[in-house]
Amino acid sequence: xxxxxxxxxxxxxxxxxxxxxxxxxxxxxxxxxxxxxxxxxxxxxxxxxxxxxxxxxxxxxxxxxxxxxxxxxxxxxxxxxxxxxxxxxxxxxxxxxxxxxxxxxxxxxxxxxxxxxxxxxxxxxxxxxxxxxxxxxxxxxxxxxxxxxxxxxxxxxxxxxxxxxxxxxxxxxxxxxxxxxxxxxxxxxxxxxxxxxxxxxxxxxxxxxxxxxxxxxxxxxxxxxxxxxxxxxxxxxxxxxxxxxxxxxxxxxxxxxxxxxxxxxxxxxxxxxxxxxxxxxxxxxxxxxxxxxxxxxxxxxxxxxxxxxxxxxxxxxxxxxxxxxxxxxxxxxxxxxxxxxxxxxxxxxxxxxxxxxxxxxxxxxxxxxxxxxxxxxxxxxxxxxxxxxxxxxxxxxxxxxxxxxxxxxxxxxxxxxxxxxxxxxxxxxxxxxxxxxxxxxxxxxxxxxxxxxxxxxxxxxxxxxxxxxxxxxxxxxxxxxxxxxxxxxxxxxxxxxxxxxxxxxxxxxxxxxxxxxxxxxxxxxxxxxxxxxxxxxxxxxxxxxxxxxxxxxxxxxxxxxxxxxxxxxxxxxxxxxxxxxxxxxxxxxxxxxxxxxxxxxxxxxxxxxxxxxxxxxxxxxxxxxxxxxxxxxxxxxxxxxxxxxxxxxxxxxxxxxxxxxxxxxxxxx
Amino acid sequence: xxxxxxxxxxxxxxxxxxxxxxxxxxxxxxxxxxxxxxxxxxxxxxxxxxxxxxxxxxxxxxxxxxxxxxxxxxxxxxxxxxxxxxxxxxxxxxxxxxxx
Numbered sequence: 001x002x003x004x005x006x007x008x009x010x011x012x013x014x015x016x017x018x019x020x021x022x023x024x025x026x027x028x029x030x031x032x033x034x035x036x037x038x039x040x041x042x043x044x045x046x047x048x049x050x051x052x053x054x055x056x057x058x059x060x061x062x063x064x065x066x067x068x069x070x071x072x073x074x075x076x077x078x079x080x081x082x083x084x085x086x087x088x089x090x091x092x093x094x095x096x097x098x099x100x101x102x103x104x105x106x107x108x109x110x111x112x113x114x115x116x117x118x119x120x121x122x123x124x125x126x127x128x129x130x131x132x133x134x135x136x137x138x139x140x141x142x143x144x145x146x147x148x149x150x151x152x153x154x155x156x157x158x159x160x161x162x163x164x165x166x167x168x169x170x171x172x173x174x175x176x177x178x179x180x181x182x183x184x185x186x187x188x189x190x191x192x193x194x195x196x197x198x199x200x201x202x203x204x205x206x207x208x209x210x211x212x213x214x215x216x217x218x219x220x221x222x223x224x225x226x227x228x229x230x231x232x233x234x235x236x237x238x239x240x241x242x243x244x245x246x247x248x249x250x251x252x253x254x255x256x257x258x259x260x261x262x263x264x265x266x267x268x269x270x271x272x273x274x275x276x277x278x279x280x281x282x283x284x285x286x287x288x289x290x291x292x293x294x295x296x297x298x299x300x301x302x303x304x305x306x307x308x309x310x311x312x313x314x315x316x317x318x319x320x321x322x323x324x325x326x327x328x329x330x331x332x333x334x335x336x337x338x339x340x341x342x343x344x345x346x347x348x349x350x351x352x353x354x355x356x357x358x359x360x361x362x363x364x365x366x367x368x369x370x371x372x373x374x375x376x377x378x379x380x381x382x383x384x385x386x387x388x389x390x391x392x393x394x395x396x397x398x399x400x401x402x403x404x405x406x407x408x409x410x411x412x413x414x415x416x417x418x419x420x421x422x423x424x425x426x427x428x429x430x431x432x433x434x435x436x437x438x439x440x441x442x443x444x445x446x447x448x449x450x451x452x453x454x455x456x457x458x459x460x461x462x463x464x465x466x467x468x469x470x471x472x473x474x475x476x477x478x479x480x481x482x483x484x485x486x487x488x489x490x491x492x493x494x495x496x497x498x499x500x501x502x503x504x505x506x507x508x509x510x511x512x513x514x515x516x517x518x519x520x521x522x523x524x525x526x527x528x529x530x531x532x533x534x535x536x537x538x539x540x541x542x543x544x545x546x547x548x549x550x551x552x553x554x555x556x557x558x559x560x561x562x563x564x565x566x567x568x569x570x571x572x573x574x575x576x577x578x579x580x581x582x583x584x585x586x587x588x589x590x591x592x593x594x595x596x597x598x599x600x601x602x603x604x605x606x607x608x609x610x611x612x613x614x615x616x617x618x619x620x621x622x623x624x625x626x627x628x629x630x631x632x633x634x635x636x637x638x639x640x641x642x643x644x645x646x647x648x649x650x651x652x653x654x655x656x657x658x659x660x661x662x663x664x665x666x667x668x669x
Numbered sequence: 670x671x672x673x674x675x676x677x678x679x680x681x682x683x684x685x686x687x688x689x690x691x692x693x694x695x696x697x698x699x700x701x702x703x704x705x706x707x708x709x710x711x712x713x714x715x716x717x718x719x720x721x722x723x724x725x726x727x728x729x730x731x732x733x734x735x736x737x738x739x740x741x742x743x744x745x746x747x748x749x750x751x752x753x754x755x756x757x758x759x760x761x762x763x764x765x766x767x768x769x
Contacts (some may be wrong), residue, residue, distance in 0.1 A: 646765025648700075652691050 012064040014072040015120060016057050017089040020099055020145045023053040028138035035131025039157065044114040047134035051110045051141050055103030061096045069093060069531040073151050073222075080154070084218055085260060090151035094532040097356060097525075098148035098288055101363050105280045108504045112371050113137065115500035119378050121388055124174055124181060133270065133644040140166035142541040144281055148288060151619050153209050155291070160205065160253065163282045168195040171266045171275040180270050180405055185396055190268040196260035201252015208245035211238065225295040232299040243296050243303035246289060254286025255337045256314045256344055261596055263337055267329040271374030274329060279336045279370050280363040287340065287359050290347040298350060305456065308348025312452075312462035315341030317593075319469035323476065323578070324589025327407050328373045331477050335433065336366055338466055342448050345459050350580035351451035352533050353526045357519050358448055361440035365512035368429040368505060375422040375501055376415060376481060379407035379494035404488065409480040410572040411491060418494045423482050425505040430478050432512045434471035435553040437546070440515030446549055447519070450542040464552065471553040475560025482567025604613070676717040683710035697749055708738050719758040 026048025036041045065071060071092035078086045113133065121127045143166055145157025172191030178184035209219060215231055215238045216224045232239050250256060255263035266278045277283070290297060290307060297304050305501050315338045321332035346355035384406060404411060416423040432439035435446070445467060452460040486492035496502065519525040563577045578586045588594070683706055691702025712731045719727030753759050 644768060646768030648761050648764070649692055649695075656688055656692065 009373060012055075012068055012072070013057075013060040014064055014068075014091045015074055016060055017074050017091050017149060018076050020054045020057040020061075020103070020149065020502040021142050022219045023050045023057065024138040024142040024145070026050060028135045028142070031131050031135045031138070035135065036128065038131075040114075040118060040127075040130050043131040043134050045353045047138055048107065048110045048114065049604055050138050051103065051107045054141055054145060055100070055107045055276040058096060058099035058103040059089055062100060063629065065091065065093055065096055065531075069528075071532070073616050083154075083213060084220065085152050085154045087155065088151040089149045089342055090221065092528075092532045093528050094201060094288075094291065094356070095149045097360070097529065099145060101284075101360055102141065102144045102148060102281050102643045105367050105508075106137075106144070106276060107362050108507060109272050109280070109367060109371065110134070110137060110277040112275075112374075112501050112504040113270075115498045116272055116374055116378060119382065119387070123381055124177065125387075129173070133170075134175070136166055136169050137272070137276070140170070140277060140282070144285075147285055151221055153212065153224075154219070156292070157205060157209065160249075160285060160289075161202065163277070163285065164195065164198045164202070164253070167198075167266065167273075167277050167282055168192075169492070170277060171269040173273070175271055177390065184203050187268040190262075190265040194262040194266050198252045201249045201259055204245045204248025204252070207276075208242050208249065209246065211242050215242070221292070228295050228299055236300070239296055239300050240303055243293070243300050244306065246293060246296075247303065247307055250286030250289055250307075250344065250365065251310065252286075254283050254340045254344060256286070256310050256341060257317060260318065260337045262601060264333040264592070267327075267333050271329070271370055271377060274333070275370035275374070277365045278333070280367040283336065283340055284343065284359045284363070287343040287347055287355055290344065291352045291533070293354060294347075294350075294352050297347075297573055304348050304350065306348070306461045308345045308456050311341045311344030311346070311348050312459040312466070313341070314338065315345060315466040316462045316469070317341075319466045319473065320589050321592050322473040323469060324576075324591075326409050327405075328412075328477065328481060329370070329407055331409075331473060332366070332369050332373060335470065335473065338470060339366065339433075341465060341466070342445060345452060345463060346448040349452050349455035349459065350468055351448060351455075353519070353529050354447040354451050356443065356529060358441070358444035360518060360525075361512070361515040364442055364508055364515050365432040365439075366430045368425060368435065368508035368512050371501070371508065372422050372426040372429060372505055375497045375505065376412070376426075376494075377406050378497055378501075379415070379419050379422070380412070380490045381496055383490040383493040402636075404490070406490065408572070409477065410569065410574075412481045412486075413484040413488075413491055413568060414482070414486040415491060415494060418492070421496055421502045421505060425502075425509040427478060428509045430474045432515075433474050434557055435467060435549055436557075437550050438516060439513050440511075440518075442546075442553075443516035443520045446542070448654065450545040453542075453545060464549070467549055467551050468556050471556035472560050475557040476564050479560060479564035479568065483565055485570070487569065514587075514602070581626065582610045673717050673721040677714060680710045680713040680717065683707075683713065695760050695762050697752070697761050700761060701745060701749070705742075708734055753764065 030046050030050075031038075031043050035046075038046070071090070074089045074091065076087040076089065096213050117130055117133050120135075121130050140163060143159050143162025145159070147156055147163060150156040150159060168191045171194050172188045174181075174186075175188040175191065176183060178186030205342070212224060213219055215235065216227055218224060228239065251259045263278060263283065267274050269278070297307065318334045318337035318341060322331050322338060325331045325334060343355045343358050345364070346352070346358065384404065428439070432441045435442045449460065449463050449467065452463055563581075567577075569576075576586065582589075685705030687703045687705075687710060690706065691700050694700050694703065712734055715727040715731045715734070717727075719725065719731075749759055753763070756763060
């Protein structure tokens with residue numbers, strides 16, 4: 001049965017779904033109009049309420065779906081009638097799962113940002129920008145809700161572009177600074193990089209949509225999925241091309257090889273943005289896209305293999321880079337890329353439930369990691385130069401050296417004593433990421449690894465290696481940041497963040513710890529998503545795989561302790577112990593394997609050369625032609641202008657002579 | 670009855686005097702009078718032909734010309750007065766701002 005046949009059901013909340021988009025839109029409009037007048041408290045109240053109401057809508061939809069798991073399609077308005085695309089929202093178990101994640105994590109991060117941005121706008125010296133931040137954040141929630149609830153690829157694309165825009169706006173939120181707060185264009189460039197890398201992915205998505213429309217004559221999910229088996233039979237190549245083009249879109253949005261390079265730079269945005277957009281929600285849109293298109297992928301095994309391989313390679317590659325980073329947020333950024341690789345790999349082997357499961361648990365623990373990292377950064381920053389309202393004298397009276405960077409883990413150390421709440425929540429999130437039972441990611445990651453083991457051994461081994469590195473780099477990070485002795489004045493005098501921030505951390509820590517219950521011991525999530533994805537066999541916990549990966553995680557954490565915990569680094573200048581152990585390999589990890597440099601050499605510099613060539617052509621050929629034409633006109637004009645004496649007499653004479661000539665002609669004809 | 674030829678010769682003479690006036694004089698008022706002379710030379714030719722061919726068309730045309738000339742006088746003199754107000758002269762050669 002098509003979902004579109006069930007358009008109106010009494011006694012459900014399905015018709016409320018547009019409000020998931022409208023509430024954030026109302027919030028952002030209010031804040032845009034009155035934000036400056038209302039002050040920080042008013043702005044925060046409106047923004048958090050708007051996001052919270054969107055979450056309430058998602059919860060109501062969830063309640064209705066429990067009774068009517070077949071879902072509904074809610075038509076709001078007709079849009080492009082020519083291509084038969086309407087503004088229609090799709091309520092099913094998959095979209096509502098995403099809406100719950102977006103609304104829930106989004107609201108928590110809104111709450112956290114209330115406290116975080118209070119300090120951030122003061123350190124950057126522009127408190128007026130507080131309301132703008134929440135306008136963008138609400139816009140993001142609205143766009144993300146459109147993305148996950150659209151009933152066609154075109155509507156999904158609207159949300160897809162909307163979140164991309166918000167990502168760009170928020171990466172460049174402090175567009176006149178770099179990440180250290182110095183005047184620079186670095187943040188603006190990071191925003192551009194993200195936007196342009198995403199354009200390449202969007203090109204793939206759009207090409208896929210054009211091709212889909214050519215093949216299926218529609219962009220509506222139900223109709224495409226209904227006709228897909230027939231098309232797979234008659235035009236197998238068409239589906240392969242479509243799915244691979246969609247994969248290009250996924251590599252852009254979900255930061256997979258080869259387009260992942262934008263995500264680490266995207267950390268230039270304020271930390272709540274890194275948590276919400278660049279870890280928990282937006283970057284998972286690609287995983288959602290593959291899961292939503294599972295009918296297409298299931299029909300093309302070659303595309304599935306490609307997806308799985310891209311995901312697994314990304315998972316391992318990004319994990320190696322994460323090991324060699326010193327910036328607390330950069331480690332998490334590469335960790336996000338790596339974890340997204342896990343999800344994409346899972347989607348590639350057809351384990352959509354495992355992918356969604358990991359998406360949800362990842363949203364919890366990675367948002368928590370980023371928010372806790374933000375709490376660490378703010379604590380460092382506050383100790384480095386206290387605000388006037390906290391007894392500070394003026395900016396930069398810290399006793400730390402000029403090169404001090406509040407995000408550099410080498411300047412931290414011993415923070416567990418001064419910011420205990422942040423430490424404990426960070427520890428829980430870190431152990432979750434490492435895959436220590438019984439925390440959430442242990443179950444979700446193991447489900448992925450267990451599914452790939454049967455389906456695709458190469459992917460399995462890549463993911464196991466990535467899981468080993470995951471536990472190692474997060475262990476390294478925790479030991480560097482929280483253990484040992486403070487390696488700077490700021491680290492020794494850090495203060496715990498206010499309750500608006502820590503309460504969110506504690507909530508997310510509870511979710512990250514208990515998130516595994518979603519699909520274990522009862523496969524609730526599998527049954528729930530099965531309503532949308534078709535019959536899914538419950539994977540269950542494979543004791544061999546689970547035992548192996550738990551052992552790997554523990555061994556890896558012990559290795560991290562042996563290197564970083566046993567003998568903590570004494571000063572910021574001490575070289576990383578791994579450097580002696582791995583030598584040039586570590587230098588590669590540290591330098592991100594020179595991928596950015598490679599892209600410069602292979603793509604950007606040739607492109608710049610082409611640009612310079614075009615500019616030269618413009619100057620020497622086109623401009624010359626235009627200038628010469630102008631010169632010719634000017635010259636002829638000068639010549640002819642001598643006729644225009646300005647004396648009426650001469651004009652009269654010329655008229656007279658003209659009349660005479662005409663008469664002469666008429667007479668002598 | 671005077672021969673039409675003589676009348677036409679007179680008309681042509683008047684017209685040429687008018688043209689010469691327009692082309693040679695610098696005082697706008699005089700040029701204006703010369704233009705009137707040309708108009709009336711044309712009128713004379715009209716009535717001469719009208720009487721020669723016994724048709725009324727020429728005479729009607731004369732009335733039109735006279736009416737238009739009267740209107741033209743009103744507009745033209747107003748312009749002249751304005752020019753005099755701004756430049757304190759009606760010397761046509763001082764008005765050559767349209768020189769290219």
